[in-house]
Each structure stands twice: as C-alpha cells, then as structure tokens.
Amino acid sequence: MNWKKIFAVIRREYVERIRTKAFWIGTALIPVFFFLYIAIQVATSHRAGGERQIAVVDATGRLYEPLVADLAAREKARDQSNEGKGIHWVLERRPPAADLNAQKETLRREVLAKKVTGYLILDPKLLNKDAAEFYSTSVSELVTTSQLERAINHVLLKERIAQQDLSPNLASQLERRVDLKSFKITAKGASEEKGAGIFVVIIFSVMLYSTFLIYGTQNMKGVIDEKSNRIVEVVIASLRPTELMLGKILGIGLVGLTQYFIWCFFAVNLSFPAIASRLTTSDMGVPTIPISMILYFILFFVFGYFLYASIYTAVGAPFNTDQEAQQLAMIPIACIVSVWAFFPALFNNPNGGLAVFLSLFPLTSPLAMFMRACVSQPPVWQIALCIALLVATTIGIAWVAGRIYRIGILMYGKRPTIPEIVRWMRYSPGKSAQPQSAQAT
Numbered sequence: 001m002n003w004k005k006i007f008a009v010i011r012r013e014y015v016e017r018i019r020t021k022a023f024w025i026g027t028a029l030i031p032v033f034f035f036l037y038i039a040i041q042v043a044t045s046h047r048a049g050g051e052r053q054i055a056v057v058d059a060t061g062r063l064y065e066p067l068v069a070d071l072a073a074r075e076k077a078r079d080q081s082n083e084g085k086g087i088h089w090v091l092e093r094r095p096p097a098a099d100l101n102a103q104k105e106t107l108r109r110e111v112l113a114k115k116v117t118g119y120l121i122l123d124p125k126l127l128n129k130d131a132a133e134f135y136s137t138s139v140s141e142l143v144t145t146s147q148l149e150r151a152i153n154h155v156l157l158k159e160r161i162a163q164q165d166l167s168p169n170l171a172s173q174l175e176r177r178v179d180l181k182s183f184k185i186t187a188k189g190a191s192e193e194k195g196a197g198i199f200v201v202i203i204f205s206v207m208l209y210s211t212f213l214i215y216g217t218q219n220m221k222g223v224i225d226e227k228s229n230r231i232v233e234v235v236i237a238s239l240r241p242t243e244l245m246l247g248k249i250l251g252i253g254l255v256g257l258t259q260y261f262i263w264c265f266f267a268v269n270l271s272f273p274a275i276a277s278r279l280t281t282s283d284m285g286v287p288t289i290p291i292s293m294i295l296y297f298i299l300f301f302v303f304g305y306f307l308y309a310s311i312y313t314a315v316g317a318p319f320n321t322d323q324e325a326q327q328l329a330m331i332p333i334a335c336i337v338s339v340w341a342f343f344p345a346l347f348n349n350p351n352g353g354l355a356v357f358l359s360l361f362p363l364t365s366p367l368a369m370f371m372r373a374c375v376s377q378p379p380v381w382q383i384a385l386c387i388a389l390l391v392a393t394t395i396g397i398a399w400v401a402g403r404i405y406r407i408g409i410l411m412y413g414k415r416p417t418i419p420e421i422v423r424w425m426r427y428s429p430g431k432s433a434q435p436q437s438a439q440a441t
Contacts, residue, residue: 005243013222070151070155104135118135121133215252215253216308219309220312220313249398260297311331314404317407346371350378
C-alpha cells in the first residue's frame with residue numbers, strides 16, 4: 001500500500017465534496033427541517049382544537065346536562081392551565097325519536113351537510129353493555145373521541161356513585177391517577193427518563209439509517225460514474241485499484257464525519273435545549289442529549305459506514321450503470337431497514353435475546369447497538385464484542401470488495417453474473433487465468 005497515494009485520493013474525494021454548495025445546503029437544512037418537524041408536531045398536537053358541534057341523543061334522559069357540564073369544566077381547567085388551544089364543545093340536545101334508525105339517518109344527512117360535526121347516541125341498552133355510539137365523517141379524530149369517552153365515563157361513574165348513596169366527590173377521588181416516573185440506573189446513580197429522551201434516540205437512529213444509505217450509495221455511484229466516464233483508466237495508471245478503493249471510502253467517510261461533527265456541535269453547545277423548551281410544554285419534558293449518546297452516535301457511524309461503504313463499493317464495481325447495480329444494492333438496504341422491523345423489541349426489551357442478537361449481528365449491529373446503548377446500559381463486554389465483530393466483518397468484506405474492485409473497475413460490456421463475480425474474488429494474478437466475463441479496455 002502506498003499511503004501517500006491513498007492520502008491523495010482521500011484529499012481529492014473530501015475536498016471535491018466539501019466545496020460543493022449541495023453539502024453545505026444539506027448540512028444547514030437538515031437541522032432546520034428537524035426543528036421545523038418538532039415545531040409542527042407540537043403545534044398541531046397542542047393546537048389541534050377548533051369547535052366540535054355535536055348532536056346528542058340522550059335516550060336515558062339524565063346524562064345530557066352532566067355531560068355538558070363535565071366537558072365545560074374540562075375546557076375551563078385546560079384554559080386556566082395554559083395548555084394551549086383545545087377543542088371547544090358545542091352540544092345540541094336532540095329528543096330521542098320512536099324510530100332510532102330513522103333519526104340516525106336524519107342526523108347522518110346533517111353531518112354530511114356540515115350542520116353538525118357528528119352525533120352521539122346514549123342508549124340505555126348500549127350503556128348497560130358499557131358502550132355508546134359516536135358518528136362523524138372521520139374515524140381518525142382520536143382527540144375528539146378520547147375526550148368524549150373520558151367525559152361519558154366520568155358522568156356515568158358519578159351517577160353510579162349517587163345511586164349507591166355515596167359522596168359525590170368520590171368520583172373525582174376514584175379518577176385520580178398515579179404519575180409513574182421512570183429512572184435509568186447507571187454506574188453513576190439514577191437519572192429520570194422522560195419520553196423526550198426516547199424521541200431524541202429515534203431522531204438520531206433515523207439520521208444513522210439515512211446516512212448509511214446516503215454515503216454508502218455515494219460510494220457505489222462514484223465507482224460507477226468513474227467507470228462510465230473512463231476516468232478510472234487514467235487514475236489506475238498511477239495507483240493500484242485497492243488503493244483507489246480505500247481512498248474513496250476514507251474520503252467520503254470523512255465528509256460524513258464532518259457533517260456529523262457540525263450537527264453535534266450545534267446540538268450540544270448551542271440552542272437545542274432552549275429551542276426544545278420553547279417548542280414543548282408537555283409532560284415529556286425538554287429533550288436532552290448526553291455526551292455518551294453523541295459518542296455512541298459517532299462511534300457506530302464510523303463502524304457502520306465502513307461496513308456498508310465496503311459493501312456498496314463491491315456492488316458498484318462490476319456494473320456500468322446504476323440500473324444494473326440496483327438489484328444487488330437492495331441487499332445492504334434490506335439489512336439496514338430490517339432493524340426497524342424489530343423496533344418494538346429493541347425499545348421494550350433492550351436486553352432480551354432478540355435485541356442482543358440484533359446488536360451483535362454485524363449487518364444490523366451499528367443501528368441496533370446504538371439504540372440499545374442509548375435506552376439501556378448493555379454490558380461492556382457486549383459493546384466490545386459488537387465492535388470486534390464489526391471490525392472483523394468490515395475487514396473481511398473490504399478484502400472481498402478489493403478483489404472484486406481490482407477486476408470489475410476495468411470491466412466493460414455485458415453485465416456480469418453472480419458466478420462470474422465469485423470467480424473474480426478467487427482470481428490470483430499469475431496463478432489463474434484472467435476472467436473473461438467482460439471485455440476489458
């Protein structure tokens with residue numbers, strides 16, 4: 001290996017990409033989109049209010065007034081607590097008709113004509129089975145249905161307590177809930193864990209997932225572009241194919257690290273907590289980014305990047321166009337995406353057998369172990385074993401990629417088959433015949 005030549009390739013790949021406007025625009029826009037995403041989510045969740053005009057058919061004859069009073073009390077309590085604008089309830093009482101089905105049809109037409117938002121049926125037969133019916137044009141208004149459900153249950157609870165000649169205040173006492181606080185135990189003690197911490201882990205995991213794909217694909221596309229433009233023939237005249245491959249992987253990897261360091265600097269040292277505190281007023285609290293999460297983020301990006309960059313380089317070397325490489329390129333994509341299929345197992349049981357396997361299996365471990373390390377505290381030996389397996393696998397794949405790259409980089413013509421690519425891997429100069437799967441120029 002001539003490291004002077006490898007460094008020249010690294011510098012070319014790095015400088016060429018760092019100088020582009022696309023790099024700096026992307027580096028600046030991704031944090032902006034991230035904060036906008038948080039702002040939109042919080043704004044829509046806290047201000048997804050508006051007026052709900054509901055027609056109520058109270059066949060019991062005794063639940064309408066308590067329901068109106070309960071919803072009004074909840075709305076007043078929300079306004080006094082400054083939780084943001086919520087739903088304003090406007091309930092209209094409709095006397096029950098002899099034919100309930102005909103009345104439902106009439107109300108259905110009113111909903112379609114937008115005279116009312118929906119209608120609620122309080123039928124004694126249904127209530128005896130602990131059920132009620134709410135009709136609207138959308139079944140996805142979870143906030144509306146959940147608030148109505150809570151109010152109806154509270155009204156019924158108070159009624160049942162009154163029927164037992166118990167104190168009316170007993171309903172409020174029975175509805176009190178315990179606020180369970182979660183604490184994460186570490187070697188230094190225990191710290192309170194809030195939902196916002198999980199949110200940050202998910203965001204960082206998505207960034208890892210995205211950059212593995214983006215920078216891995218850049219390696220594959222760079223190899224194919226140089227082949228199609230015949231630039232590689234000039235470059236290979238002054239250095240070995242393996243040196244060119246290693247230089248490209250390291251150069252593009254440094255571009256990714258530069259972008260990560262910029263994001264991490266802004267996340268830790270500037271205004272992330274301040275902005276987050278302004279964006280959220282929920283019980284989840286202000287998102288925090290511990291230094292350990294940043295270190296794991298960079299660590300598993302480095303190891304994951306080199307692993308997938310080697311795979312993508314091996315995929316791109318035998319082919320002449322992006323379209324030809326797409327079928328094999330689905331293999332690393334499937335490995336990265338497969339981690340999200342086991343997302344519940346990684347978060348709900350981070351020390352279970354499946355989570356441990358995913359965090360040690362090299363093709364899924366960069367993302368899986370990052371998630372585990374952030375939400376729990378895996379044993380040190382598991383993290384060390386994960387890194388050792390990643391290093392060994394990366395070296396093995398890089399060796400295979402190098403053997404494919406040295407031949408495939410100068411091969412043109414028909415698309416090679418899998419058996420032909422395997423023969424390239426086994427080819428040794430001077431010991432076996434030159435592969436003839438394609439015409440070299």
